Amino acid sequence: MVSPAGSPTISPNPCESNEVEPIKQPAKAGDVVLTLHESEDGELDATVEFTCDEEPHMFKPPFAPGYASLHLGQQLTDLNRGRQPFWEPGPGQGDYEIVRKLGWGQEASVWLARRLENSSQTSFVAIKILTSAVTRAIGRKESFELPALFALDNGDTNHPGRPYCTLLLDLFVYGDMHGLHYCLVLEPLSLSLEEYVEAERSEGRNFGFSMEGLRNIVRQVLLAVSYAHATGLVHTDIKSNNIFIGVGLRNEAIAKYLAEHPSRTYPTRHEPNISSDPIITVMSEPLPPFNLPDRNRLRLKLGDFGVGALSFVPFMIT
Numbered sequence: 001m002v003s004p005a006g007s008p009t010i011s012p013n014p015c016e017s018n019e020v021e022p023i024k025q026p027a028k029a030g031d032v033v034l035t036l037h038e039s040e041d042g043e044l045d046a047t048v049e050f051t052c053d054e055e056p057h058m059f060k061p062p063f064a065p066g067y068a069s070l071h072l073g074q075q076l077t078d079l080n081r082g083r084q085p086f087w088e089p090g091p092g093q094g095d096y097e098i099v100r101k102l103g104w105g106q107e108a109s110v111w112l113a114r115r116l117e118n119s120s121q122t123s124f125v126a127i128k129i130l131t132s133a134v135t136r137a138i139g140r141k142e143s144f145e146l147p148a149l150f151a152l153d154n155g156d157t158n159h160p161g162r163p164y165c166t167l168l169l170d171l172f173v174y175g176d177m178h179g180l181h182y183c184l185v186l187e188p189l190s191l192s193l194e195e196y197v198e199a200e201r202s203e204g205r206n207f208g209f210s211m212e213g214l215r216n217i218v219r220q221v222l223l224a225v226s227y228a229h230a231t232g233l234v235h236t237d238i239k240s241n242n243i244f245i246g247v248g249l250r251n252e253a254i255a256k257y258l259a260e261h262p263s264r265t266y267p268t269r270h271e272p273n274i275s276s277d278p279i280i281t282v283m284s285e286p287l288p289p290f291n292l293p294d295r296n297r298l299r300l301k302l303g304d305f306g307v308g309a310l311s312f313v314p315f316m317i318t
Helices: 132-139 145-153 193-202 211-230 251-260
Strands: 032-037 047-052 095-104 108-116 124-130 170-176 179-186 189-192 243-246 300-302
Touching (some): 095 124, 124 132, 132 145, 145 179, 189 193
Antiparallel strands (some): 032 047
């Protein structure tokens, strides 16, 4: 069960006076170029080249990993949460509405979602939607991200390193034209440490951490690693782009930021050789680090346990 420390709350004074600027981070458009060789009868003899704006969500496996194809405003309802022997969702988990894309990587895309619940308070979560290929790999016990998150969730709630690890808030399965996707609901986070440094340098700032700042980073990472090890989990891939700046549970600040900086999509594309429907790709736009303190006092979380190793494997998923 998710502990109170991992449950969402409303921040009482979230960033009311500071103007938050959007992250000026160039989208990695054109990084994905796919060449397909397929005719109508399934023979691999015709060539179609297509440069994707971001993740190749328009292509089915085996030509691509099978990214979930979502649109802004889409509501995820009547969710299939299944039964997990080692984990249950915390109280108050319901349905969600997609409001922003935060980013994507080799194994998943990450979306900001608003909880759909009967409440006067708006609250937000991040939903990491695994590709259909990774979802199948989990079923074959070839990927350990879910067991790793289960292990973290079931650790000692009083351990000082627990607040510095990303914890699972909810879990469900989403289906689309590519197949099934495990959807991991997590606390919203801002940039990775690597992205933060790149963004600062791209603005021409003379960027550097003081010795105090380096100690702050190392202390939090070591506490997170200590907690992970206490649960029987070894991360195996600790690096700056797996260490994230926490935004805190600042729901009002996030709502204000979305109103001032609406989520965007790339221009609609029409490629009849690929899709009979218009191709609409949502732009990745990470959240800023709200009320960011001095760079030497960042609040961090260790994430991306997908290649972690467990001393035991609590399988799962039916």
